Amino acid sequence: MKVAYIFSTQGHTVSYKLAKMILPQLEEDRHGAEVVGMFFFEDNCYVLVKGDPIGERLAAVAKRKNILLMACDQCCYERDIAGKLFDGVPIGCFPDLYKALEGNPPDQVITL
Amino acid sequence: MAQCGCTDTRKTVYDYFRHACCRVSRAPIGSSGALVHGDDGASAQFVLEVIGARITGASYACSSCVTLIALCEHLAELAAGKAMEDARRLEPAALLRMHPEIPPSKQDRALLAVAALRAALEKPGRPGTCSTEELKT
Numbered sequence: 001m002k003v004a005y006i007f008s009t010q011g012h013t014v015s016y017k018l019a020k021m022i023l024p025q026l027e028e029d030r031h032g033a034e035v036v037g038m039f040f041f042e043d044n045c046y047v048l049v050k051g052d053p054i055g056e057r058l059a060a061v062a063k064r065k066n067i068l069l070m071a072c073d074q075c076c077y078e079r080d081i082a083g084k085l086f087d088g089v090p091i092g093c094f095p096d097l098y099k100a101l102e103g104n105p106p107d108q109v110i111t112l
Numbered sequence: 113m114a115q116c117g118c119t120d121t122r123k124t125v126y127d128y129f130r131h132a133c134c135r136v137s138r139a140p141i142g143s144s145g146a147l148v149h150g151d152d153g154a155s156a157q158f159v160l161e162v163i164g165a166r167i168t169g170a171s172y173a174c175s176s177c178v179t180l181i182a183l184c185e186h187l188a189e190l191a192a193g194k195a196m197e198d199a200r201r202l203e204p205a206a207l208l209r210m211h212p213e214i215p216p217s218k219q220d221r222a223l224l225a226v227a228a229l230r231a232a233l234e235k236p237g238r239p240g241t242c243s244t245e246e247l248k249t
C-alpha cells in the first residue's frame with residue numbers, strides 16, 4: 001500500500017510521530033507501507049530547514065526511497081524559511097502536491 | 113515587515129500577500145489587459161488606470177497562489193504612479209532580486225506577473241501566455 005502523510009497539526013507531530021515512529025521505521029525498512037510523499041503545514045515546516053537534525057535524516061531517507069517532501073508555501077513565507085529548505089525540497093500548495101504525486105499516487109492520504 | 117527592532121524593513125512576499133488579503137478591494141476602473149496563463153494553468157490579469165501616459169492606479173486578479181498574489185501586489189504598487197514607458201521596463205529578474213526568499217521552484221511566478229502587467233500595457237484583450245522557458249533567457 002502506498003501512503004502520503006500530511007503533517008497538519010501542531011504539538012508533537014514532528015518530534016514524536018515523525019521522528020520517533022515513522023522516520024526510524026523508514027530508516028530500518030520496516031514501516032509497513034510505501035511512503036510516496038510527505039507534506040508539511042505550519043510549524044511542522046521547520047523540520048525541512050537545512051541543518052535540522054531530524055530533517056537531515058528525513059531528507060536522506062526520502063532521497064533513498066524516492067519520497068516527495070514538500071512544504072506549504074504560505075507557511076514557509078510567513079516563517080521566512082521558504083529559501084532555507086533542504087536542497088530539492090519544494091514549497092507549494094495543493095495543485096503542486098497533486099501534480100508532484102500524479103506519477104506515483106498514494107492509495108491512502110493520512111493526516112497527522 | 114519586520115517588527116522585531118531589526119533594521120530590515122524590506123517588505124517580503126508574505127507582507128505583500130497579507131496586504132493583498134487584508135485590504136479592501138475596490139472595483140477596478142480602467143483598461144483591462146489580457147488574461148495571461150502560466151505553464152501550470154495559473155493566471156493573472158491586470159487592470160490599469162491611465163491618465164495621459166501615466167499609470168494612476170493598478171489592480172489585478174490572479175490565481176490563488178501565495179507567491180503570485182504577492183508578486184502581483186508588489187507589481188501593482190510599483191506600477192502605480194509610473195509612466196507607462198517606465199512600467200514596461202519592469203523585469204521579472206528585478207522583481208526576484210527584491211524577493212530573494214522566493215525559491216527556484218516558484219520563480220516562474222515573477223514571469224507570469226510581469227507578463228500580465230505587460231499585457232495590460234499593450235492593447236487590451238489580446239490572449240496572453242507565458243512560458244517558464246522565457247525566464248531562463
